[in-house]
Amino acid sequence: MAATLAPERPPETEARRAYMGLLARAAEGRAAALLAEAGLAQPFDWLRRPEIGTVMVRGRAGGTGAPFNLGEMTVTRAALKLACGTVGHGHVAGRSRPGAEAAALIDALMQTGRAEEVEAAVLAPLRAEEAARKSARAEKAAATKVEFFTLVRGED
Amino acid sequence: MYVAVKGGERAIENAHAWLAEERRGDTAVAELSVAQIREQLSLAVNRVMAEGSLYDPDLAALAIKQARGDLIEAIFLIRAYRTTLPRFGASEPVETSEMACDRRISATFKDLPGGQVLGPTFDYTHRLLDFKLAAEGEVPPAPSREADEAHVPHVTAFLNREGLIEEAPAEETEPRDLTREPLELPADRALRLQALARADEGFTLGLAYSTQRGYARNHAFVGELRIGAVAVEMEIPELGFAIEIGEITVTECETVNQFGGSKTEPPQFTRGYGLILGQSERKAISVALVDRAMRWEELGEDNVGAPAQDIEFVLSHADNIQATGFLEHIKLPHYVDFQSELELIRKLRREAGAVPAQEAAE
Numbered sequence: 001m002a003a004t005l006a007p008e009r010p011p012e013t014e015a016r017r018a019y020m021g022l023l024a025r026a027a028e029g030r031a032a033a034l035l036a037e038a039g040l041a042q043p044f045d046w047l048r049r050p051e052i053g054t055v056m057v058r059g060r061a062g063g064t065g066a067p068f069n070l071g072e073m074t075v076t077r078a079a080l081k082l083a084c085g086t087v088g089h090g091h092v093a094g095r096s097r098p099g100a101e102a103a104a105l106i107d108a109l110m111q112t113g114r115a116e117e118v119e120a121a122v123l124a125p126l127r128a129e130e131a132a133r134k135s136a137r138a139e140k141a142a143a144t145k146v147e148f149f150t151l152v153r154g155e156d
Numbered sequence: 157m158y159v160a161v162k163g164g165e166r167a168i169e170n171a172h173a174w175l176a177e178e179r180r181g182d183t184a185v186a187e188l189s190v191a192q193i194r195e196q197l198s199l200a201v202n203r204v205m206a207e208g209s210l211y212d213p214d215l216a217a218l219a220i221k222q223a224r225g226d227l228i229e230a231i232f233l234i235r236a237y238r239t240t241l242p243r244f245g246a247s248e249p250v251e252t253s254e255m256a257c258d259r260r261i262s263a264t265f266k267d268l269p270g271g272q273v274l275g276p277t278f279d280y281t282h283r284l285l286d287f288k289l290a291a292e293g294e295v296p297p298a299p300s301r302e303a304d305e306a307h308v309p310h311v312t313a314f315l316n317r318e319g320l321i322e323e324a325p326a327e328e329t330e331p332r333d334l335t336r337e338p339l340e341l342p343a344d345r346a347l348r349l350q351a352l353a354r355a356d357e358g359f360t361l362g363l364a365y366s367t368q369r370g371y372a373r374n375h376a377f378v379g380e381l382r383i384g385a386v387a388v389e390m391e392i393p394e395l396g397f398a399i400e401i402g403e404i405t406v407t408e409c410e411t412v413n414q415f416g417g418s419k420t421e422p423p424q425f426t427r428g429y430g431l432i433l434g435q436s437e438r439k440a441i442s443v444a445l446v447d448r449a450m451r452w453e454e455l456g457e458d459n460v461g462a463p464a465q466d467i468e469f470v471l472s473h474a475d476n477i478q479a480t481g482f483l484e485h486i487k488l489p490h491y492v493d494f495q496s497e498l499e500l501i502r503k504l505r506r507e508a509g510a511v512p513a514q515e516a517a518e
Contacts, residue, residue: 013397021387021400054210054238055401056246057388058331059431061345062324063310063410067249068331068346070353071433073211073388075244075401089394093402094212134256139300141258144274148266 019110019123023103024092026126027133032102038121040114041105047079047087050097076100086111179224193217202405202434203227207476208234209335209354211404211433228356228476235477248398250386252408252431253310257384259437262311264377264412270308275383311380312410312427321412321425341468348450348467352443353432355474361438363464364445372449372462376428379412383435407432409440413448426455446470 009017023031035041054072061068078090078100088108092099109118180187194201194217204216208231216234223229259275262268274280276298315321331346334354343351352360367374385405391398411428428448430440449464459465473479 009397016395017397017399024399024401025387025403051242053242053244055244055388055390056333056335057211057404057433058247058249059252059349059406060249060324060326061349062427062429063252063312063408063431064326065324066327066329066331066346068349069246069333069335070250070350070406070431071206071209071211072238072243072335073402073404073433074215074241077244079394089392091390091392091399091401093388093404094214135303136300137258138256138303138305140298141273141275142303143299143301144259144276145301146272146274 016107016110020089020091020103020107022123022126022130023090023106025130026092026099027129028094028096028099030126030129031106031122032098034122034125035102035106035118038117040109040118040121042082042109044080044082044088044105044108047081048077050076050078050090050100052076052095052097078104080104080108082108082112084112179222188221190214190217190221193220199435200225200227202436203357203439204230204234206433206436206439207231207354207356208238209433210234210238228480232477232480245390247401248389248391250388250404250406252382252386252406253307253313255308255382255384255386255406255408257308257382258405258435259383260308260380261382262378262380264379265311265314268311268314270306308382310410312412315379315412315425319422319424322427324427324429339471341471343467343471345447345451345454348471349429349431349443349447351471351474352430352446355443356476356479357436357439357442359474359476360442360446363449363470364442366462367445367449367464372452372460372465374426374428374445374448375414376411376445376448377413378441378444379410379427381407381409381437381440383407383437405434407434407436407440409437409444411441411444411448426451 053075055075056072057070058067059070060066073093074095076090076092076095076097076099078097079087080101081087086108088104088106088111090100090103090105090107092103106118106122109115110123194213197217197220198213200220201213201216204219204227205211205213207227208216208219210216215237216230219230219233219237220227222233257270257273257275259277260270260273262272266272312321312324316323329346331350332344334347334350339347339351366372368376383405385403387400388402388404389398390401407430409428409430413426413428415423415425426448428444428446428451430443430445430447432440432443446464449462450467450470452459452465463469
């Protein structure tokens with residue numbers, strides 16, 4: 001339903017949305033660890049220090065109808081500015097201040113000349129880890145898929 | 157009336173110290189970590205998240221530890237913590253049709269696109285105690301099988317195609333929010349679904365069961381039950397577009413119920429709906445049944461006076477934190493109230509001549 005309503009966005013926005021989502025979903029501490037390992041971190045100034053809060057998650061009645069408030073989730077957000085003036089925003093599920101900082105820093109770096117390095121050292125491994133985690137779960141679910149056999153009925 | 161009293165500070169301190177000691181239990185037994193609770197008592201964690209109305213498995217696990225496993229006390233802790241946090245906003249409605257399903261079953265269709273996926277279920281277990289679990293040991297890895305990446309459509313979507321079931325067309329209304337305004341009646345369906353999502357599981361189960369036993373029976377089949385991960389998207393004003401802020405597990409139940417229809421509309425199946433934070437299928441099915449019962453007026457059914465049809469009754473009593481708060485406060489000091497009651501009953505007894513002069517003189 002949303003696919004049909006989704007606005008057309010420029011490709012660079014779509015790319016940014018994709019990696020910001022990846023950072024938000026990543027296992028706690030992974031993005032910060034990969035960034036540190038690659039030595040890509042840069043000094044920055046805070047625009048908004050990491051802040052823990054909630055987001056009200058909504059659903060739709062009947063799965064497709066009117067929105068309703070399902071319940072909240074914890075989210076941590078941060079915003080920062082590199083020395084060159086590039087601004088990065090981070091939003092991650094849960095209550096990890098270092099996680100939000102790493103997400104914001106990666107967002108900023110992805111808008112600079114270091115984007116390719118960050119992509120290779122941080123985003124690609126995160127993507128691979130997520131794909132492995134998801135497919136492991138999907139494969140276990142697939143193993144519990146019911147195969148029905150039609151039985152021959154006595155009266156036939 | 158509750159009246160503040162002074163004194164007892166030392167007793168209270170000591171009681172809390174003893175509580176901490178009892179919480180820890182026998183120190184010869186290893187202490188439980190929050191991570192162990194999160195990983196190994198995950199359905200308790202899920203219940204605390206659903207009824208605490210806050211998705212955060214670590215916090216829920218901590219609350220369970222602090223509450224010594226009393227889940228309502230743990231829910232209370234989560235509700236209290238939640239009020240200390242700023243709210244960044246509301247998400248886009250989650251797309252449950254895009255769920256990465258761990259489990260997806262239908263009691264109404266055997267062969268359905270996407271298949272029947274049992275997932276990690278207690279169904280078909282024999283409910284015999286497994287004494288092997290009393291001994292520690294490694295668990296063999298669960299079997300896996302190649303998964304097709306196919307999108308798993310909602311079951312109601314096929315029935316919709318034939319026009320056999322009422323539709324739930326998308327609306328973009330701003331839902332009322334129980335956490336921001338007190339419950340006011342009449343409560344529309346959005347408010348009811350929010351209240352039921354955080355309602356006590358036992359209360360909701362009992363009401364749902366009552367509809368099955370004939371108190372506003374609505375002949376529910378589980379059209380579909382699915383459990384899995386959905387992405388949560390939110391519009392970020394600073395960015396000017398929506399991003400995913402995380403992924404959460406939810407449980408969704410859609411029931412297919414007996415017919416509505418009128419002079420102008422041909423008979424159609426009707427629907428009940430339940431969506432719950434975390435994995436909680438008993439709760440999701442219960443909510444769907446109660447949701448359907450509450451829709452009696454909209455669907456042109458009679459109010460037969462059944463408890464599940466009484467929206468005011470259900471919504472006023474479904475929240476276990478409100479309920480336990482009011483219930484348990486009666487154990488706190490009410491000395492002044494009780495003193496006046498004592499005086500009253502003595503006076504009444506004197507007037508009734510039921511009291512010996514000796515007692516009356518006191």
